[in-house]
Amino acid sequence: MQEKKIDLPKKSGITSPDISIVVPLLNEEDSLDELADQITKALAKTNYSYEILFIDDGSTDRSWDIVEQLSGDNEYISGIRLRRNYGKSDALQTGFERSTGRFVVTMDADLQDDPNEIPAMIKKLEKGADLVSGWKKKRHDPISKTIPSRFFNAVTRWVTGIKLHDFNCGLKAYRKEVVENITLYGEMHRYVPLLAKWEGFGRIEEQVVQHHPRQYGHTKFGISRFLNGFLDLVTLLFINRYVNRPMHFFGLFGVLFLFVGIAINLYLAYIKIFLGESLANRPLLFLGLLLVMVGVQFFSIGFLGELLNRGDGRNQKPNVAEVTDS
Incomplete structure (x- = not known):
């Protein structure tokens, strides 16, 4: 080399x-x-x-x-x-x-x-x-x-x-x-x-x-x-x-996308079940499903990042300023 x-x-x-x-x-x-x-x-x-x-x-x-x-x-x-x-x-x-x-x-x-x-x-x-x-x-x-x-x-x-x-x-x-x-x-x-x-x-x-x-x-x-x-x-x-808490970043977006996606899907389920409206031509349905999938992916990335951090010995160690003898 x-x-x-x-x-x-x-x-x-x-x-x-x-x-x-x-x-x-x-x-x-x-x-x-x-x-x-x-x-x-x-x-x-x-x-x-x-x-x-x-x-x-x-x-x-x-x-x-x-x-x-x-x-x-x-x-x-x-x-x-x-x-x-x-x-x-x-x-x-x-x-x-x-x-x-x-x-x-x-x-x-x-x-x-x-x-x-x-x-x-x-x-x-x-x-x-x-x-x-x-x-x-x-x-x-x-x-x-x-x-x-x-x-x-x-x-x-x-x-x-x-x-x-x-x-x-x-x-x-x-x-x-x-x-x-x-x-x-x-x-x-x-x-x-x-x-x-x-x-x-x-x-x-x-x-x-x-x-x-x-x-x-x-x-x-x-x-x-x-x-x-x-x-x-x-x-x-x-x-x-x-870097030492990836769930705080990816999990935040994951929860946000999941919440919005589930809210959209519950709304669509309501108008389908109680109002009898068709969902076949509603782009909102695809948006709700997409947000749920993206939310799960973001949450999974954050979870995997936490697992990698737990098993990685290179996690940041504190920088000691001074040491005194007792």
Whole structure:
């Protein structure tokens, strides 16, 4: 079986830094040298130890060659190369699993995120925040991206109850425990704050960050990402609320359809028996029968889901925050 990734060896001198900076990238050969230099200069002004993890998500240009060169020249830099393009969520998840710092920072590789924002975000984590999300209040993007993004963020705020202005901002900082307790896949990287909240990490803060115009290359995301984002949000909400209690969802619709179907059939039975009317040409008869059958199917699906949950050892376990010895 082919391995999913090629992993540069970790430097023996870097064991447990304060900050792990995870940078997913796809065809960003022109920006990597400058980005590494910016991060190094920004953190050189602080007392934090750090590591930089470049996650190459199947680039077809010279990005991986540059990561290898940077890794050879700088003991704080290492990289992982995915054998094909898996997507940003998988790249971030790979970085989360490899990171060893007390705090984890994610940022994009296109030079639009500013590394000078990192120290202030870490300060908020040290004061008790679980997650600090960047807010690109003044964006340097075309209107074709800014208008849909504002609509997307408004809907997400309303649905999730998390008061963030910019869920899509790649610049975020986390406590290590947060990334250890969430799993990203598909396009779920947009909803890390929501996943963290569901795992009990509710201290989510926001920081206005500087957003720079793109200097090299072009954006990797089209308008389809917003449609995919809404579909992913619906999926997440459904899984969180009903994955361990499927009868609450399917059973509700099953009972509703059964009730309406039985009521229709009782009405038809009444007019047939007591009023002597013919039912042969009544579409309502077929509707009543259909609703009863659909109701039974929904109820059965919910019941089977409950049986599968009872026999599945992967049911969600509580996330323990603290343990004290008596």
